[in-house]
Amino acid sequence: MDKSKQLNQHISENGEDHPEQVNLASFTGESKFWNTVKQAPVGMIILRGEDFVVEMANDTYLNIVDRTEGELVGNSLFTGLPEVRDYVEPILLRVLRTGIAYHGNEFEVTIRRFGQPELCYFNFVYQPLFEEDPEKVSGIIVVATEVTQQVLSKHALQRSENQFRNLVTQSQFAKAILKGPELVISIANESMLNIWRRRLDEVEGKRLVDVFPELKGQKFLALLDEVYHSAQIYRENEAIAYVDGPGGLKKHYLDFQYAPIFEIDGSVSGIMASVNDVTDKVTLRQQFAETADRLSLATDGTRLGTWDLNIQTKEIIYSGRMAVILGYDEDAVLTHSEMRDMIHPEDRHTIVEKAFSTALETGVYYYEARVIHRDQSVHWVRTQGKVFFGEGHVPLRMLGTMMDITDRKESELALKTSEGKFRTLADSMPQFVWTADSQGYITYFNRSLLDYSGFSAEEIEREGWLPLVHPDDLAESIRLWIESITEGSEYLFEHRLKRADGEYRWYQCRAIPQRRADGTIEMWVGTSLDIHDSRLFIDQLETKVQERTQQLLVANNELVRTNMELAQFAYVASHDLQEPLRKIQTFATRILETERDNLSERGKDYFNRMQASSTRMQQLIVDLLAFSRANVAEKDLENTDLNLVLQNVKEQLVDVIQAGNAVIKSDVLPVREVIAYQFEQLFMNLITNALKFVGPDSTPVIEIRSGEVPGAAIPLAEADANRLYQYISFTDNGIGFDPQYKDRIFQVFQRLHNRSAYEGTGIGLAICKKIVENHKGLIDAVGKPGVGATFIIYLPVGS
Amino acid sequence: MSTKPNKSIFLADDDEDDCLLFEDALREVSTSTELLTASDGVELIDLMEKTVPPPPDVIFLDLNMPRKNGFECLDLIRQTKAWEHIPVVIFSTTGQEEMVRKVHEKGANFFIRKPGSFPKLKQAIKQILDIDWTKHSWTPAPENFYYQY
Numbered sequence: 001m002d003k004s005k006q007l008n009q010h011i012s013e014n015g016e017d018h019p020e021q022v023n024l025a026s027f028t029g030e031s032k033f034w035n036t037v038k039q040a041p042v043g044m045i046i047l048r049g050e051d052f053v054v055e056m057a058n059d060t061y062l063n064i065v066d067r068t069e070g071e072l073v074g075n076s077l078f079t080g081l082p083e084v085r086d087y088v089e090p091i092l093l094r095v096l097r098t099g100i101a102y103h104g105n106e107f108e109v110t111i112r113r114f115g116q117p118e119l120c121y122f123n124f125v126y127q128p129l130f131e132e133d134p135e136k137v138s139g140i141i142v143v144a145t146e147v148t149q150q151v152l153s154k155h156a157l158q159r160s161e162n163q164f165r166n167l168v169t170q171s172q173f174a175k176a177i178l179k180g181p182e183l184v185i186s187i188a189n190e191s192m193l194n195i196w197r198r199r200l201d202e203v204e205g206k207r208l209v210d211v212f213p214e215l216k217g218q219k220f221l222a223l224l225d226e227v228y229h230s231a232q233i234y235r236e237n238e239a240i241a242y243v244d245g246p247g248g249l250k251k252h253y254l255d256f257q258y259a260p261i262f263e264i265d266g267s268v269s270g271i272m273a274s275v276n277d278v279t280d281k282v283t284l285r286q287q288f289a290e291t292a293d294r295l296s297l298a299t300d301g302t303r304l305g306t307w308d309l310n311i312q313t314k315e316i317i318y319s320g321r322m323a324v325i326l327g328y329d330e331d332a333v334l335t336h337s338e339m340r341d342m343i344h345p346e347d348r349h350t351i352v353e354k355a356f357s358t359a360l361e362t363g364v365y366y367y368e369a370r371v372i373h374r375d376q377s378v379h380w381v382r383t384q385g386k387v388f389f390g391e392g393h394v395p396l397r398m399l400g401t402m403m404d405i406t407d408r409k410e411s412e413l414a415l416k417t418s419e420g421k422f423r424t425l426a427d428s429m430p431q432f433v434w435t436a437d438s439q440g441y442i443t444y445f446n447r448s449l450l451d452y453s454g455f456s457a458e459e460i461e462r463e464g465w466l467p468l469v470h471p472d473d474l475a476e477s478i479r480l481w482i483e484s485i486t487e488g489s490e491y492l493f494e495h496r497l498k499r500a501d502g503e504y505r506w507y508q509c510r511a512i513p514q515r516r517a518d519g520t521i522e523m524w525v526g527t528s529l530d531i532h533d534s535r536l537f538i539d540q541l542e543t544k545v546q547e548r549t550q551q552l553l554v555a556n557n558e559l560v561r562t563n564m565e566l567a568q569f570a571y572v573a574s575h576d577l578q579e580p581l582r583k584i585q586t587f588a589t590r591i592l593e594t595e596r597d598n599l600s601e602r603g604k605d606y607f608n609r610m611q612a613s614s615t616r617m618q619q620l621i622v623d624l625l626a627f628s629r630a631n632v633a634e635k636d637l638e639n640t641d642l643n644l645v646l647q648n649v650k651e652q653l654v655d656v657i658q659a660g661n662a663v664i665k666s667d668v669l670p671v672r673e674v675i676a677y678q679f680e681q682l683f684m685n686l687i688t689n690a691l692k693f694v695g696p697d698s699t700p701v702i703e704i705r706s707g708e709v710p711g712a713a714i715p716l717a718e719a720d721a722n723r724l725y726q727y728i729s730f731t732d733n734g735i736g737f738d739p740q741y742k743d744r745i746f747q748v749f750q751r752l753h754n755r756s757a758y759e760g761t762g763i764g765l766a767i768c769k770k771i772v773e774n775h776k777g778l779i780d781a782v783g784k785p786g787v788g789a790t791f792i793i794y795l796p797v798g799s
Numbered sequence: 800m801s802t803k804p805n806k807s808i809f810l811a812d813d814d815e816d817d818c819l820l821f822e823d824a825l826r827e828v829s830t831s832t833e834l835l836t837a838s839d840g841v842e843l844i845d846l847m848e849k850t851v852p853p854p855p856d857v858i859f860l861d862l863n864m865p866r867k868n869g870f871e872c873l874d875l876i877r878q879t880k881a882w883e884h885i886p887v888v889i890f891s892t893t894g895q896e897e898m899v900r901k902v903h904e905k906g907a908n909f910f911i912r913k914p915g916s917f918p919k920l921k922q923a924i925k926q927i928l929d930i931d932w933t934k935h936s937w938t939p940a941p942e943n944f945y946y947q948y
Contacts, residue, residue, distance in 0.1 A: 579892045583816050585915040590820075593917060618915065677896065 043146070045072070046129070048139040052077040052092055055139065064120075064146050066113040083117065084109050092140060095126045099137045102126040106151050121151035157264065174275040177261065183208040183224055186270065195252065195277055197245030214244045224271055227258040231268050234258045238282055253282035305402040309336060311360075311387070311395045325381060325404045327373030344370035344378065355383075360395050363387045368405065380409035432528035434465070436511070438521045440485045449528075454500025465528075470496035470504050477509075488513050488521055494531065505532040570628045577621050585614045623763040626681060627770065640676045642669035642683075642728070646704065649683045656691055666704035670726055672795065678771045685764040686791050690732035692758055695786070703731045714794055716778050725778075725794040732790075737783035745781060765791075806832040806928065807853070811843040811872065812861040812890065817913065821859070821890075824921040829928060840867025844875060851881060857927060859890040860907075862898065870905065877906040886932050899945050910945045 034056070037044050043061030045054060054072045062069060065081055072080040078089065087109045095102050104124045110117045124144035128137040165187055168175045174192035178185060185203045193200060196212070203211050208224075215221050218241065227234050237255045244250075255276040260268045305322025309315070314337065320330030326342055328334065343352050347369035359365035365385030370378050385400025426433040427447035434445035442464045450457060453468050469477050473495035484491035491511040496504035511526035588611050592604065599607070646669060650657065657664070664687070687702060694700045706728045712721040719725070737745065737752055744750045746769040750762050765781075772779040772793050783789035806829065812818050818836050825834055835850070837843035843860075844867065858876070862869035869889065876882045886908045891898065894912040902910060909927065914920045923946060 579814070579913075582892060582913055582915045583820075586820055586917050586920065587816075589916040589918065590823075615915070 043142075043144040045077070045142045045144075046139055047077055047092065047142065050093075050096060052089075052140070054080065061142075061144065064122075064144065065111055081111070083112050092126060095128050095140055096137050099128045099130070099135075101128060106147055108151075120146060120148045123147050153264075168272070171274075174277065176273045176275075177270055178208055178224065178273060179270040181225075181228055183221075183228075183271070185211065192273075192275060195254075195275060196243065197247065197250075212243065214242060214249065218242065224258055224273075227260055227271055228268055231260045231262070233260070238278055251279070252277055253279045303404055307385075307400055307402065309385075309398045309400075311398055322402055325379075325402055326371060327375070327377070327379070342371045342373070344372055346370075359385060359387050359398065363389065365398060365400055368409070379404055380406045430530065432507075432526075434526045434528075436524040436526065438485070438523065440481060440524070443523065452497070452499055465497075468497040470498065472496075481511075484511065484513075485524075488515075491524075491526070494535070497528070505530060506535040507531060566628060570625050573621055573625060578618060581614050581618055581621070585611060585618075588614070620761050620763075623761045623767070627763050627767050636675050636677075637673045638676060639671060640674045640679065641671045642674070642679065643671075645669075645676065645679050646683055649680060649687060652684065653687060653691070656688075660691060660694065660700055662691055662700040662702065664702045664704065667706045669704070669706050669728060672726070674775060675771075678774060682768050682771045682793070685768050686730045689764060689791075690730060690734060690789075692760065693732070693734040693753075693789070695733070695735050698733065701733045703729075705729045705731070708797065709794070714778065714780075716780055716794075718778055719794065720796070724797040726797055727792055727794050729790055729792040731788060733788045736785045736787050736789050737781075738785055739783060742781050742783070746779070807855040808832055808834050808928075809837070809843065809846065809855040809858040810834060810890075811837040811840060811858070811864065811869070813838050813864045814861070817861070820917065820920060821924070824917060824924050828921055828925045832928065839864045840869065840872040843867075843872055847876075847882060851885075854882065854885045856932070857886045857888055857908075857930075859888050859927075862889060862891045862893065862902070870902070873902060873905050873907055886930075888927055894945075894947065903944050907944075908939065912945075912947055 037056070038058045040058055041060060043058065043064045045057040045061045047053065048055045054075060054077055057067075057069060057072050062072070065072075067080055078085040087107070091102050091104070094100075102125070104122060104126070106121045107124060108119065108121055111120050112118070113120075122144045124142060127141045127143065129139040129141055130136070131138045165177075168177060168187055169189045171189055172191060174189065174195050176185060176188035176192045184205060184207055186205075188196065188198075188200060188203055193203075196203065198211065209215060209221060219239075220241065223234055223236075226232075235255075235257045238253045239256060241252045241254050242249050243252060255278050257274045259272045259274070261270040261272055263269045303321065303325075305319050305325045307316055307318035307322055309317075314335075316334075316336040316339070318334075323332040323334060324330055326334065326339060340348070340352070351367050351369045355365060355367035363386060365383065365387065368380060368382045371381050372378055381402050382405045383400055383402045385398045387395050388397040388399070390396045423446075429446065430448055432446065432449040432452070434449065435443050437443050442460060445457075445460055445465075449460065449465070453460070455467075459467075466474065466478065473493075477493055477495050480493050481491055483489070490513070491509065494506060494508050497507045498504055507528045508531045509526065509528045511524045513521045514523050514525055516522045588607050592599075592607050596604070643666075646666060650664060656662070690702045691700055706726065709725050709727050710721075711719045711723040711725055714725060741752055745752065746765050750766075768791070769779050772795075775795055777793055777795040780792045780794070781789060782792070808825070810818065810821055812821070815838075818838075822834060822836075825832060835846060835855070837846050843858075860869045860872055864872075869891070873887060873889075876885060876887060887906070888909040888911060889902045889907045890911050890913060892913050899910050911923050911927070914923060926946065
């Protein structure tokens with residue numbers, strides 16, 4: 001084939017450029033020439049004359065046309081090959097007449113071969129033969145090579161390329177074919193043109209770089225060149241390409257493939273570029289990534305580590321936060337088993353592995369456990385996860401989160417510790433400590449209650465503390481407890497509680513409501529305190545007090561009896577003592593009357609002195625009696641007009657007043673609650689006193705004044721500074737007294753004067769003081785010798 | 800002086816001295832007046848049961864007596880139909896107001912504290928004898944009840 005082609009070419013060249021040199025005469029010997037022709041691999045036939053008689057046909061030619069030498073040689077060519085006459089006769093005639101060689105290329109002719117017409121293609125030369133006459137063509141030598149095979153292949157190739165091009169054009173993916181090392185755009189389909197933002201006619205037949213100058217500086221030209229020369233496919237995903245076009249430079253993410261297009265001989269003739277514009281996809285994914293970043297930011301914010309475990313392979317993907325939780329840098333690379341090794345040995349089997357195997361069953365993963373960091377510090381983590389199962393409930397993946405809960409756990413532990421402390425404390429207390437819910441049901445109680453009652457915890461939980469309460473105290477205990485629960489008021493009650501040995505002891509039970517922020521009751525906190533001994537003590541104390549009170553009562557009765565005896569004595573004194581005295585007086589007067597004439601003057605004087613003495617004794621007895629009666633606490637208080645009392649006294653003293661020419665001036669006195677006969681006595685004594693201690697050669701003047709005065713203004717220690725007092729004062733112009741005796745004058749039998757100067761028993765003012773004190777009042781005396789004396793009675797106002 | 804002859808007076812007093820002095824004083828005031836004395840309440844009641852009627856013009860009654868005291872006698876006299884109108888004058892050593900009040904409530908007609916001199920005694924007896932009991936109010940006011948000499 002190659003040889004024939006070369007020869008063909010050789011002939012073709014020679015035929016065109018140097019036709020004179022192809023001259024049979026130039027061959028050295030005819031026979032040698034024939035031999036050569038006969039054996040030539042190309043078909044050769046020599047035609048003579050205008051009839052184109054076949055002078056010679058070699059074997060190759062005969063083979064090509066499927067004829068025998070006998071059928072052709074010696075006859076016109078068209079006799080032997082009638083089927084080709086229409087195609088070749090005109091050409092042969094022209095060559096014959098013009099003497100110009102004719103080159104047929106892939107000349108189509110139908111030849112009957114092997115019994116049937118067959119379309120054949122030939123490359124051939126019709127070379128004119130010149131003999132004696134160089135101007136006259138004597139014959140034609142035909143050199144032909146059958147290229148039917150090649151042409152058919154070529155046609156087939158053509159067809160397949162068309163198909164290919166159709167394929168390219170119709171592909172939904174962007175495709176373009178670049179021809180030759182210059183990368184001339186041969187075809188580009190619709191999708192590609194979309195990316196390019198060009199019409200086909202704008203690009204077809206143009207160099208890629210000319211259409212897209214912006215590709216200079218991007219990697220694609222170099223890649224194409226590489227593919228073209230290395231004949232290796234190149235692929236890349238999500239390559240960034242900038243393509244200019246109407247609307248400006250545009251960024252694309254492209255998945256692309258450059259595939260070399262081979263020729264039949266294996267050489268590269270072009271490149272098919274396949275492009276998938278994934279810009280949208282990438283943008284979308286980037287948006288996803290941003291969202292994911294934000295999510296991760298959010299999970300970081302909540303300090304949540306996330307992880308994704310392939311249960312089959314134990315491969316684990318996790319967020320940076322997770323590594324941080326485990327005590328590593330954010331970008332640390334850890335395997336699942338490394339993570340497992342960080343679990344606290346005490347928690348690994350009992351908590352984590354147990355939780356894991358549970359999760360494989362239930363699909364839910366949850367645990368709280370300790371992990372130990374590289375620095376040996378212990379941290380609490382909480383893991384939550386979800387298992388994804390495959391066919392037949394085979395666990396495939398587990399997704400989850402991990403969180404550091406050390407702080408919460410520590411405060412929880414602290415709480416537990418403090419609760420533990422509280423319980424220990426409560427249990428170690430001798431008092432009962434208990435809590436109840438808002439409905440009043442016992443929710444907690446300490447050990448003391450168990451120890452005391454001998455009940456089991458279950459019994460108390462079930463029945464509360466009521467079974468302990470003494471039957472006599474039960475109803476009131478319940479009533480008050482219900483009242484407290486209903487009203488939210490503090491419970492306080494003393495009742496007897498039964499001890500395990502059956503003895504009842506007194507307890508003070510107190511419960512205080514604990515309220516929530518909104519004021520509703522969350523729980524009751526109660527305590528019960530053993531007050532048995534103190535209560536017994538109080539009972540004993542009460543008994544003692546009662547005994548004492550009884551004793552006091554007895555003593556009081558004794559006193560009352562004594563007082564009565566005293567009153568009896570007073571009666572006896574007034575009666576029995578006065579009786580003999582009265583008789584002495586009476587008989588003395590009788591003697592003086594009947595025996596006057598028989599008595600000497602001395603005898604008469606003695607009788608007079610005896611009478612004076614007995615009179616004085618009578619006065620003493622009367623005054624003593626009055627004093628003792630003032631002592632008796634009689635409460636015959638009645639509303640009394642003191643003006644009338646004063647009037648009564650003045651009438652009784654009318655003789656004395658007239659005898660001494662005395663003047664008594666008085667204010668209007670108050671009306672108040674007093675013991676009337678005592679006040680009469682009081683006024684009597686004070687006025688008598690004033691009339692008695694009259695200075696020599698003077699007329700007695702008594703002024704009685706009344707008014708109100710605040711307690712603070714009274715110069716007596718006993719005065720109540722916060723009270724108002726009524727005062728009644730008796731002022732005289734008598735002999736007065738030395739202030740140093742002020743206290744003395746109110747004492748019994750105290751006298752300031754000789755009896756011969758002023759008579760009196762020394763009891764009068766003592767009685768006055770007693771009477772005033774009986775009325776819760778005060779008495780004061782102010783005196784100045786030679787000027788006078790004032791006695792002031794202060795009586796409290798109100799009550 | 801007596802406005803009416805044959806006046807009759809009962810005196811109950813356990814004190815012989817007082818009885819003697821009373822009689823001496825009475826004789827000096829009135830010679831015609833009959834005096835019957837009893838040394839205690841029991842004797843007085845016996846005397847009254849024997850001699851009344853006719854009733855005495857007035858009974859002088861001591862309070863402090865053995866066997867039956869003046870209060871008991873007063874009660875009995877005022878509770879006995881035949882005696883309830885007989886004037887009773889309490890004649891006592893004491894002047895205690897409780898006693899005075901008490902006998903006033905019980906229906907005595909006067910209260911005389913025994914005077915410390917013979918002339919006063921005579922004056923007291925005369926005053927009582929001069930009373931016309933038919934005109935006298937049965938229940939004198941407390942302030943007119945007590946005669947002190």
